[in-house]
Amino acid sequence: AQSVTQLGSHVSVSEGALVLLRCNYSSSVPPYLFWYVQYPNQGLQLLLKYTSAATLVKGINGFEAEFKKSETSFHLTKPSAHMSDAAEYFCAVSGNTGGFKTIFGAGTRLFVKA
Amino acid sequence: DVKVTQSSRYLVKRTGEKVFLECVQDMDHENMFWYRQDPGLGLRLIYFSYDVKMKEKGDIPEGYSVSREKKERFSLILESASTNQTSMYLCASSPSEWTSSNEQFFGPGTRLTVL
Numbered sequence: 026a027q028s029v030t031q032l033g034s035h036v037s038v039s040e041g042a043l044v045l046l047r048c049n050y051s052s053s054v055p056p057y058l059f060w061y062v063q064y065p066n067q068g069l070q071l072l073l074k075y076t077s078a079a080t081l082v083k084g085i086n087g088f089e090a091e092f093k094k095s096e097t098s099f100h101l102t103k104p105s106a107h108m109s110d111a112a113e114y115f116c117a118v119s120g121n122t123g124g125f126k127t128i129f130g131a132g133t134r135l136f137v138k139a
Numbered sequence: 140d141v142k143v144t145q146s147s148r149y150l151v152k153r154t155g156e157k158v159f160l161e162c163v164q165d166m167d168h169e170n171m172f173w174y175r176q177d178p179g180l181g182l183r184l185i186y187f188s189y190d191v192k193m194k195e196k197g198d199i200p201e202g203y204s205v206s207r208e209k210k211e212r213f214s215l216i217l218e219s220a221s222t223n224q225t226s227m228y229l230c231a232s233s234p235s236e237w238t239s240s241n242e243q244f245f246g247p248g249t250r251l252t253v254l
Binding site: 034059061066067068069070071074115126127129130131132 | 143148174179180181182183184187197229231242243245246247248
């Protein structure tokens with residue numbers, strides 16, 4: 026069975042500081058991994074996805090994530106936080122078992138302080 | 140751009156009412172999904188559909204049913220609403236039946252309150 030664990034339900038950073046949101050996954054097959062962002066009162070939108078090409082994946086708004094198979098991790102980073110990055114972030118995994126079902130983590134809410 | 144629309148942003152219903160949540164996508168996607176989102180629990184899959192008139196139970200289908208009569212439209216039905224169904228409901232769609240590498244495209248959500 027596949028699962029996703031996001032470490033930290035809330036993360037607070039200062040504007041201009043590094044953003045690091047942690048995600049660990051469990052999958053018995055090579056996974057597809059995603060990060061989605063949800064701004065207040067909106068649906069989710071894709072930030073980036075890993076589909077077994079390059080292990081370092083670049084996404085929108087300056088975010089990137091690195092797939093580390095040995096650590097079963099897919100942490101999301103951004104070098105310099107902006108106030109507009111304040112949102113909730115979801116890590117997700119899907120794979121060839123269960124077809125096109127995607128399993129979402131519980132989410133991490135990012136706060137950015139001025 | 141893919142657009143997924145949901146019939147209501149906010150909805151207030153009474154216990155025991157029958158509730159319909161409608162979702163429409165305009166990109167000819169095969170797959171459609173209904174999730175509920177609750178604080179600390181992330182998104183939980185209620186039902187999904189990979190083709191017209193096809194449906195599969197997700198992880199929490201109890202108390203819900205769905206209908207997909209047309210490819211672009213996927214409805215979630217609460218036969219008899221209860222207070223524990225107060226939640227944010229998100230609809231999503233994705234292309235292609237046979238790959239799980241595809242991202243899902245989400246609607247804005249419906250915040251349902253059952254009194």
